[in-house]
Amino acid sequence: MPKHMQNDIEKLKAKIISMGEAVEDRVYQATLAVINRDVNKANAVIKGDREIDDMEVDIEEDCLKILALYQPVAIDLRFIVAVLKINSDLERIGDLAVNIAERGLYLCGQERFEIPFDLSPMVALAEKMVTESIDSLVNLDVRLAHQIRASDDKMDAMNREMYTKLKGMLTTDTEHVNNLLHALSVGRHLERIADHATNIAEDVIYLVDARIIRHKPELYNE
Secondary structure (H helix, E strand, O other): OOHHHHHHHHHHHHHHHHHHHHHHHHHHHHHHHHHOOOHHHHHHHHHOHHHHHHHHHHHHHHHHHHHHHHOOOHHHHHHHHHHHHHHHHHHHHHHHHHHHHHHHHHHHOOOOOOOOOOOHHHHHHHHHHHHHHHHHHHHOOHHHHHHHHHHHHHHHHHHHHHHHHHHHHHHHOHHHHHHHHHHHHHHHHHHHHHHHHHHHHHHHHHHHHOOOOOOOHHHOOO
């Protein structure tokens, strides 16, 4: 690998890791805003969305520059392709954190309403999957990436359980329909965050093993 390309790839890796850490923090702060009814945290996540967007554009421009200047092949090319895809997934996680914060901001004003579902297991799993997806990228850890894929099934099951419970309440508790819909949205956004963390894990597997496994759930336990 030419020295200049190696330096640029190392800088790119540092940037995608930094973005991952920033997005991870946004998810944490947004979920705290919902659970603790914290207006300040909700507003901070919403206002910080531009920073994540700027990071995404910067990383994409770096990827395109490396492709144009060096025409990388093999694992270097796979790395650039993986970073482009991971970059997009991280930006979407950042958007979903903003969506959660917005739901939290609304619920902060509903003092007489308590979410009739324990969101903490979904929150913990979503945060864990985001953290582990970034760790799998940093360490090129394929085994961890497969574990993240398996965790997505757990998140889907929790989301279905929440939806079933709240769906019934929507027809009986007409006074709190809007509040229930906001709570339902929080769960749905957490489930989508888990999906994007899974996408990142699959890109890590592609990077290391040169295999596209998006549609192969039977490979979870390899």
